[in-house]
Amino acid sequence: MFINKKLFTTALLGLLVTLSIIALILSLVRVEDVTLPPTVQYGMVFDAGSSHTSLFVYEWDSDKQNNTGVVSQTFSCDVQGPGITSYANDPSKAGDSLRECLEEALKVVPAAKQRDVSVYFGATAGMRLLREQNSSAADQVLAEVAKTIQEYPVAFCGAQIITGEEEGAYGWITINYLLESFTKYSPKAHMWVHPEADDSFGALDLGGASTQISFVPKGSFINWNETSRFTLYGYNYNIYTHSYTCYGQNEMWKRLAKELIVAFSAFYYNFKFLNLTEGQSLATVRETIEHFCARTWEDLSSNYPEENPERLPKYCANANYILTLLLDAYKFDEVSWNNIFFQIKVGSTSVGWTLGYMLNLTNMIPAEAPVWVKGHTPSLWAAAVAFITLALALGLVALLVLLWT
Template identity: 45%
Template structure:
């Protein structure tokens, strides 16, 4: 009987000690714990820029948390599609889709496998396809159908292929320009956060493409025609942008129009079936005094000329002199011998200088003189930058990121992509964690002791009963 009471007392002591250890471990677990937000997973997105002369794929990424519902987007990959723009495949639409495979394969290798099906892909066609749509709606639909078919064959979240309006192209280009110039948000000191720069003026954006030219800016006065403005909400702020696109006044189409005009002057009666050849001879751009901000000019098809001829100049006359000097010509005017008839070639010394000093490709040499003059005409006679030439900056990239409509398009679309929920990890300091482990292990040890006592310490009575 005495041994049974001793056994019960020992077990009771062990159970009480075990309970105390458990309570202490529980208290240590519940108090003084810390929650830490894990870095958000990067999200990816891709945009095909299906221009009039070529197509490029731009890949972007941004942290999943975003800033006021808009992503802080970085350019990660650029892939140039082989061949001309997709509008050139009007007679062979399947080839338009096949031309995209090389860049899609590059994207497939870049995006992590577990995020590919959540990565949105868009294709935006610009002026080349707008012209094809005017000429032959069926062919333009077939081209878009074929590129859609090919992109859908890849494990991405394809969001559609469509033809952008000229206003959209200009507005998205304006978003890109101001984003890269830190007009929307900028990083705040060493803390690494993002803030809205108060009082900073926005930039205007000019774009000289192959088949159209765009201008976009925030007007300083009310715009007479509200239909010429587009609104966009970025990083919690609303912006109204005046934008206009001039179809057929891109560099390539202008050169072709001038060739046709010269053929007519020479007496040719060959009929021309193209919408750009029936829009008249004059480019008239009237902006009044709505615009008073600095402007970034970008030229895709004419980039070598813009770099060589216009960068670093403060007066229009300096640009004209550079055109003459670089081409080693005594005069360079809008005449048949300046490249419009497809026969003229600059002097050998001019060719050598441009190719070696500035890496100008052969395909630009023929129209170099005429194109430079045309851009001068657009800026001075069209957009009326006669007295404000110093406000124009010719750039193709800012911080290793291409200036174009695709980044602005992606920024705008991140507003529609849900943010990822934050991942939170709860933990304790190392010393507290060690104490928790000690008391839990000690409680387990005491539990084992109780089991051992119950199993081994079981004396029998004199009758052989337990």
Template identity: 40%
Template sequence: MEDRKESELKNFCSRNILIILGFSSIAAVIALIAVGLTQNKPLPENVKYGIVLDAGSSHTSLYIYKWPAEKENDTGVVHQITECKLKGPGISRYAQKLSEIDIYLTPCMVRATQVVPQSQHQETPVYLGATAGMRLLRIENEQLANTVLIAVARSLSKYHFDFQGARIITGQEEGAYGWITINYLLGKFSQKLNWLNLKPNEGSALETYGALDLGGASTQITFVPQNKKIESPSNALHFRLYGRDYSVYTHSFLCYGKDQALRQKLAKDIQGTNGILRDPCFHPGYETVMNVSDLYSSPCTKKFERTLPFDQFQIQGTGNYQQCRQSILQLFNTSSCPYSHCSFNGVFLPPLHGDFGAFSAYYYVMEFLNFTSEETPSQEEMTDTMEKFCSQPWEELKTYFGDVKEKYLSEYCFSGAYILSLLLSGYHFTADSWKNIHFMGKIQSSNVGWTLGYMLNLTNMIPAEEPLSAPLSHATYIFLMVLFSLILVAGVIVGVCFFYKPSYFWKDMV
């Protein structure tokens, strides 16, 4: 009788112990899975957005940038995610039609509200930078330029972004920010590791590219001089990016963008004619009529303004590249230089050094002329191509390039000749240094221009946030994982032993 009671007690205890061990093991497995999933679940993306509007002389573009809130050496890692081109001319053309600015800006600003998450609209900064077109308007009528900026600011303030202002950036800023953009996209600010000692290779970060920017109304040249000596203080700018200090030379030539340079050339060449200008920079058979008042309406042509016996003049193309270039060279005054080295018009220019990225109109014109291959064509090849292109009859050219707007097509001969003249005679690139020029449109899906550099520099003023961390500290996570693992292992060992060798647990009761 006692043996039977003892056997029932053992069976009862064994069953309950196994149930407890089973539940403990299951609980330990669940705890391990829960802790692991909680600790290793993807963290929410912690990013910032910024919007920059590039208000150029001929058009306006909006760029949306994105960067992680945890910055790298105090400068955000910025990427372009969207570009939106506004339909219409530059904002300076709206000086007499301010009521249309709202309509002009709306499509791209609406696009921005769709791209940037709504939860981040109020903390997303919006900047508008106006360049040479507005610089010229300010020279002509400062009050009118301010009125345009006020109207633009009023329109942009209607959106629920953090509008930071609309202003005219200086030519030096435009050049320097373009320099930042190129070198950022090419990875020139990142230190490379030496595989032998895993220390930064100091020399690699110093070999930056120079920047050549050509717009419609101005052109900029920016680079780090080899000896770092800049004789003209107004041409020196200093930056700190990714833990490094940079001293760069930069100069902006207002009125020497391709559109205003053409106006200067026409205003110079029309003098002494009878109202018919036979122009070698336009194709044979090309004809157009232009108002003298329109030609002299720009501050860039005031120095050529004369009282002429006609109100309109006709341009007749003759298509001669060499004559065209000789006419263009008269725009560059290289007769005097108050410094050790100059570009033109008495402007200081250090000796050229290193590789250069040429973008904006440099790229668009050279792309059309098929000069944007990986290896820059030689001067002789470009000259031969330009001579053949400029001499092509206008009607033949229109047939071959029927999808190109006539205004742009008619000016490619002048633009190509102007670019070669500016680089060779204006900036003094030689046969040896010419091969260091690289024509660039985009790098890693980001447009090459001043706006990305502007955004990069501005992120230095945005405080970095603490990185998002996992729910548990590393020590707590390890402790819990070890604890629940030990509970699971102990439960399994005890359960196996109890199941196969129950006598070890009951021998004291026998």
């Protein structure tokens, strides 16, 4: 009986050594250098318009594509209250108004990433006008905004008033990025590729204090400036962009308030209310607007009981202003009208200048270096784990046998 135990123990130890050697060999052969998946980078952009402020959180993989991030919107928040220009006489309230959205946005970003989040604050036409009227007040508002954001654990990159041309150009980037004019993912190639067709969309934006138009002109164009040139995903783009200050909805209202008791809203919201965002012909648009404007107040209020009573009487004048702007100012006609698409979102992403701004800035945010590790092919790794597990089990059995003897 003693001899059998000794032989059994010896055989067990021999098998244990053999399994350990096999496991060691499997763990050492065909070791390859592999990269870990790219980490996610985050950025925030405040859009401080003339009538309200919004905060957008964007994310992109740290490896980027030809130096430009593939950016997606992950969160948005509308700041409660009016635009920051309304705080010209009490600038501290401009900063305080941002706190709720900032705190909500930080919940979206992992705590370990927050201090690396680049935060930008861009003010548009409302602040451009305030700067012309009272530059000191505009500076104080921006200073309070900066002071508030700097209280949070983020990489604040400044509060500034962007030009109308910048606003238009970044809006052009946004719409063309969302419609895949710059890059698109190829399931067949398993990578992001540049579309074969070199077509792009023009962009029209109607805000509270200004309206912008941006497009790639046909033929040569000499008067390029810094806001007209971009490099995205390794390709160069030259666009024409122009901003018309005081032709936004609120500024036009101020100019006409003495004669008309109406206001002007953005392209999409007015045409959406009139169900004119589905590619209707210009003739249908004109007929719909004419019919709507001929209705009595009693008829409208009874048929739209849930509509804001302050906004309802304005749709007629808004729609007519949009027609005037598009037809008489921008010179669209019956044929080119069919090329206009009224959109406020593409998928779940808001259409505006902030995404284009963030996209362009990713060119200047350094990509993180890839992390290299040693790795096995899955089959060898599984075999090594199996032999190691078996060796540990046999080792435990051998230990129990030795203790028993």
